Amino acid sequence: MAQAAPQSADAFDEAFLKKLEYLYIVSQKIAAGKHKAKRKMRLVGSGIDFADHRQYSPGDDVRNLDWRVYNRTEKLFLKLYEEEEDLHIYFLVDTSRSMHLGAPNKWNRARQVAAALAYIGLSNLDRVSVVPFASKITDRMAPTRGRAQIFKVFDFLDRAQPGEQTTLKSAFKTFVSQNKRAGLAVVISDFYDPEGFEEGLNILRYHRFEPMVIQLFDERELSFDLQGDVELIDCETGEPRQITVTPAMMREYTRVFEEFCQELETYCTQRQILYFRSPIQQSFEDLVLKIFRAGGFLK
Numbered sequence: 001m002a003q004a005a006p007q008s009a010d011a012f013d014e015a016f017l018k019k020l021e022y023l024y025i026v027s028q029k030i031a032a033g034k035h036k037a038k039r040k041m042r043l044v045g046s047g048i049d050f051a052d053h054r055q056y057s058p059g060d061d062v063r064n065l066d067w068r069v070y071n072r073t074e075k076l077f078l079k080l081y082e083e084e085e086d087l088h089i090y091f092l093v094d095t096s097r098s099m100h101l102g103a104p105n106k107w108n109r110a111r112q113v114a115a116a117l118a119y120i121g122l123s124n125l126d127r128v129s130v131v132p133f134a135s136k137i138t139d140r141m142a143p144t145r146g147r148a149q150i151f152k153v154f155d156f157l158d159r160a161q162p163g164e165q166t167t168l169k170s171a172f173k174t175f176v177s178q179n180k181r182a183g184l185a186v187v188i189s190d191f192y193d194p195e196g197f198e199e200g201l202n203i204l205r206y207h208r209f210e211p212m213v214i215q216l217f218d219e220r221e222l223s224f225d226l227q228g229d230v231e232l233i234d235c236e237t238g239e240p241r242q243i244t245v246t247p248a249m250m251r252e253y254t255r256v257f258e259e260f261c262q263e264l265e266t267y268c269t270q271r272q273i274l275y276f277r278s279p280i281q282q283s284f285e286d287l288v289l290k291i292f293r294a295g296g297f298l299k
Contacts, residue, residue, distance in 0.1 A: 011108070012115065012154040020119040020150070023288055027120050030292050057271045061206050087126040088143060088183030090209070091118060092175065093157075096134040096166040098192045099216075104280060106216045110188045111157045112284040113214060115150070117186060117297060123147045129179075130156055133171035134163020140178065166193040168200025175204075182208040184297075190216050191264055198267060205271065212297070213268050214287075215261065215277045222254055 056065060056076035064078045091114045099107040114130060121128045127143040130153060141156040166189065175185075185204050191197050204211045243249075261277060268275035274294055278287045291297050 011111070011158070016112075016115075017150075019285060020116055023116055023285065023292075024120055024123050026289065027292050027297075058202070061208065087121070087124075088179075088181050089118070089121045089126050089128050090175075090179065090183060090185045091128070091130045092172070092185055092187045092189075093130060093132050093160070094134065094166055094187075094189035094191075095132045095138060095160055095163040096189075096192070097162070097164060098166070098190055100162050102218060102220065106190055106218060106280055107162075109216055109278075109280040109284060111160075113216075113287060114186070114188055115153055115157060116284060116288045117291070118153045119147070119150050120297065122149050122153075127183075128153070131175060132160045132163070133166075133168075133175070135165055135167040136163075136171055137174045137178070138163050143181075166191070167195060168193050168197055169195060169203065172200045172203045176207040176209070183210070184212060185209040186212045186214065186297075188214045188216065191260075197264060201267070201273070205273075212274045212291075213264070213276070214291075215264060215275070217261075217277070217279055219279045219281050222257060 056062075056078055060078055066077050066079045069075070069077045093110050093114050095107065099105065099110060118128045118130065122145060125145055127145050128149070129143040130141040132138045138161060139156075139159075141153070144152060168187075168189075168191075187201070187204075193200070201211055201213070265275050265277065267273075274291075276287065276291055276294070278290075
């Protein structure tokens with residue numbers, strides 16, 4: 001099993017708290033600028049007040065299709081409803097091997113982003129839960145609310161154990177079975193799943209969760225200098241492979257990585273899922289502000 005990179009004792013220190021308070025103030029200004037007086041969430045097949053339609057895409061629950069619209073247009077649309085109840089926010093945070101490589105690493109950044117967004121949710125009196133996962137759900141922080149509960153989030157993230165390889169499908173099957181109250185599902189991961197990301201995200205959508213995808217990567221993964229005969233270890237499965245590295249192979253590696261990221265972004269865009277891609281070399285504040293400005297987190 002992968003070993004967690006050493007965590008600094010002051011990972012969530014007073015300076016970090018001050019940054020969170022600054023981000024909360026900014027979030028309030030952004031929300032006010034968008035004239036969002038009430039926190040509402042549009043969910044498929046949930047709530048009372050009809051809000052809008054959304055075009056059907058594979059993975060959606062066919063029970064929520066609007067057949068009257070289909071009879072008129074011969075196109076498939078889902079009915080969306082608005083809820084004004086407490087918003088439930090679930091942070092699904094990847095703890096797999098590949099997230100713990102290097103120092104600093106993607107796991108450290110995932111913790112920061114999850115904590116920052118959780119602080120905003122708690123400050124808005126939403127119910128926040130943190131769910132680490134790899135090939136399975138490894139733990140679960142029960143939903144909580146109120147700004148003072150941020151220290152509970154810090155402690156939970158500090159205690160989270162590293163997992164093995166990422167398997168979104170099996171982990172999210174367990175998640176939806178354990179959490180019947182739909183809400184916003186913020187998935188923070190590098191998405192290095194040998195089985196692919198589609199089925200896992202489709203499970204969330206089918207069970208009426210609203211996914212938000214945050215893809216983290218390390219720029220060092222694209223700039224390492226290797227040549228000749230080397231043994232590479234798969235960062236997710238741990239399997240070794242002997243290869244001969246050439247400049248052409250390195251160019252192909254970069255192309256495949258960019259293609260993988262584009263596939264994930266296209267999947268999200270076509271299904272109206274908010275998608276954010278961020279290198280860990282970018283400050284977590286910049287990423288969080290980008291999420292705020294996209295309007296997906298401030299309901």
